[in-house]
Amino acid sequence: MTNPTVQIPGPIDPPARLLMGPGPISAYxxxxxxxxxxxxxxxxxxxxxxxxxxxxxxxxxxxxxxxxxxxxxxxxxxxxxxxxxxxxxxxxxxxxxxxxxxxxxxxxxxxxxxxxxxxxxxxxxxxxxxxxxxxxxxxxxxxxxxxxxxxxxxxxxxxxxxxxxxxxxxxxxxxxxxxxxxxxxxxxxxxxxxxxxxxxxxxxxxxxxxxxxxxxxxxxxxxxxxxxxxxxxxxxxxxxxxxxxxxxxxxxxxxxxxxxxxxxxxxxxxxxxxxxxxxxxxxxxLLEGRDEVIARHRLAGAAMLAGVQALGLTVFGDIAHKMNNVVAVEIPDGVPGDEARAALLTDFGIEIGTSFGPLHGRVWRIGTMGYNARQDAVLTTLSALEAVLRRYGAAVPVAGGVEAAADVYRGH
The missing domain is CATH 3.40.640.10 (Type I PLP-dependent aspartate aminotransferase-like (Major domain))
Known part of the structure; x- marks a missing residue:
């Protein structure tokens, strides 16, 4: 019997990621x-x-x-x-x-x-x-x-x-x-x-x-x-x-x-x-409180929504019935959606999502959920997204998304 030769990999060592897509997310x-x-x-x-x-x-x-x-x-x-x-x-x-x-x-x-x-x-x-x-x-x-x-x-x-x-x-x-x-x-x-x-x-x-x-x-x-x-x-x-x-x-x-x-x-x-x-x-x-966790998701979602709107991005769908924990934005004309998402991941370690079916290649989905429904994760994501958008030629206000989201948190 011949035993196949196998290259033994090292211990598992995943890269640092901030998972801000529609799920999975960064665990507590x-x-x-x-x-x-x-x-x-x-x-x-x-x-x-x-x-x-x-x-x-x-x-x-x-x-x-x-x-x-x-x-x-x-x-x-x-x-x-x-x-x-x-x-x-x-x-x-x-x-x-x-x-x-x-x-x-x-x-x-x-x-x-x-x-x-x-x-x-x-x-x-x-x-x-x-x-x-x-x-x-x-x-x-x-x-x-x-x-x-x-x-x-x-x-x-x-x-x-x-x-x-x-x-x-x-x-x-x-x-x-x-x-x-x-x-x-x-x-x-x-x-x-x-x-x-x-x-x-x-x-x-x-x-x-x-x-x-x-x-x-x-x-x-x-x-x-x-x-x-x-x-x-x-x-x-x-x-x-x-x-x-x-x-x-x-x-x-x-x-x-x-x-x-x-x-x-x-x-x-x-x-x-x-x-x-x-x-x-x-x-x-339950330790944080069921209602308190829902409120935290609602606040993080409102901050992300304000941030992407301040960057000039068009929000997809009926905002009145949007989940607290994820927002979809139209990819701006001229911006290569998959390439921009890859840049976010490669350069900033941040993952956001694309979508399926009729929305594939048309929107990005950005999540604010679980452990990542928090102010620093929202602001970091918006700052990185602004940089990537500008790299691909989109006209976005300097720090506009971050300031709009921060205003939501300050007003809370």
Whole structure:
């Protein structure tokens, strides 16, 4: 047997970066510290206590009393898929209002779950009115409404506060993907009537991608449990037939509920370091104060908005419905968008984002979220952006962006 020759690299040594794009972002230092803590066995009393603590912390983050609040081990997309695959059976009607890239993602996952998917769309940069959603609910008669709250592809924040009542009125389960918004924008799972919601750590929660917080109402849990009864050969009136749903092992929320529940039934080996990181993301947020963190994101977002406008950049979309934590700006005529972004990264160590679909190459997306929703990060980014814009021939006022953003902070 011939052993291949391999060049052994040195220890991992990433460059210093200020991540000011739409996510992932720079993690809170204490989150990275928590993730380096020693591992324990998955049934060690410390592990089970940490899981219980994490559940309690995320109930406060979601603003819910749901017992079924836990983590799905995987990126935010794992949480989305677990929710949809576990709540939808083949042939169920699913309604997805699409106002950006991630609405298309929800629709695709529902299609893969063999649902009958119906979509409504609005122009990128806009959101839906409650009336438009209710009209579609009445017309489609879905089992599930799947709706993104904050879509970073457009930076829009879809209002959810009236949607839960609409779904309850028409007997529809209400699911929201809050990956890009949770922690930096208002989210009140119970008051808004959510049946299911999922998120990720890599945006406003200030951690790395790899763990997906999820919360389920009692009604959603009953849908999930009906499938578990079928698997056990027990069928109650109203339960679907055993052949009526797509069986997933890893994303089976019934099994995951048992794993996180009092019995701690084995489902998989918990991603211990990610559990530590997720716990610390929630702990840091609640230590500062949930409302205070949202206000910090709102202030940082307002400062960045004022700064880019003072640089003469045109803001994309309906500003009234922009997320607190990210802004999209039109790339000025004559400025090579990708080349300018590369210059920001190479010369200043700052990353901002481009976008997708109809906005690719048309806008930059600049985030102010999690650990980076702070004054020095905002001002440093605006100063570097001004320098790069001037390098590529854009006429921008000297220190205009920095001063406008600083004025927002001074006036706070």
């Amino acid at each position: 230092p204490s989150v990275l510290t928590a993730m380096s803590a020693a591992l324990v066995g998955q049934y060690d009393p410390f592990m089970t206590r940490t899981m219980t603590e994490t559940q309690e912390l995320y109930r406060a983050v979601w603003s819910t009393r749901n017992d079924a609040t836990m983590l799905v081990d995987g990126t935010s997309r794992a949480g989305i898929e677990a929710a949809i695959v576990s709540l939808v059976r083949p042939g169920d009607r699913v309604l997805v209002p699409i106002f950006g890239r991630f609405g298309h993602l929800l629709a695709e996952i529902a299609e893969r779950a063999l649902a009958e998917v119906h979509t409504i769309e609005t122009e990128w940069g806009q959101v839906f009115t409650p009336a438009a959603i209710e009209e579609a609910v009445v017309r489609v008669k879905p089992t599930l409404l799947a709706l993104v709250q904050g879509d970073t592809s457009t930076t829009m924040n879809q209002p959810l506060d009236e949607i839960g009542a609409i779904c309850a009125k028409h007997g529809v389960l209400f699911y929201s993907d809050a990956t890009a918004s949770l922690g930096g924008n208002e989210f009140d799972a119970d008051d808004w009537g959510l049946d299911a919601a999922t998120a990720g750590l890599q945006k406003c929660l200030g951690g790395p991608s790899g763990s997906a917080p999820i919360t389920l109402s009692e009604r959603a849990v009953e849908v999930v449990r009906s499938r578990a009864r079928i698997e056990a050969g027990i069928r109650e009136p109203g339960d679907p037939d055993a052949s009526d749903f797509v069986r997933s092992n890893y994303f089976d929320l019934g099994m995951i509920l048992d794993y996180w529940g009092p019995r701690r039934l084995n489902h998989h080996t918990e991603a211990t370091s990610m559990l530590y990181g997720a716990r610390e993301c929630a702990r840091v947020l």
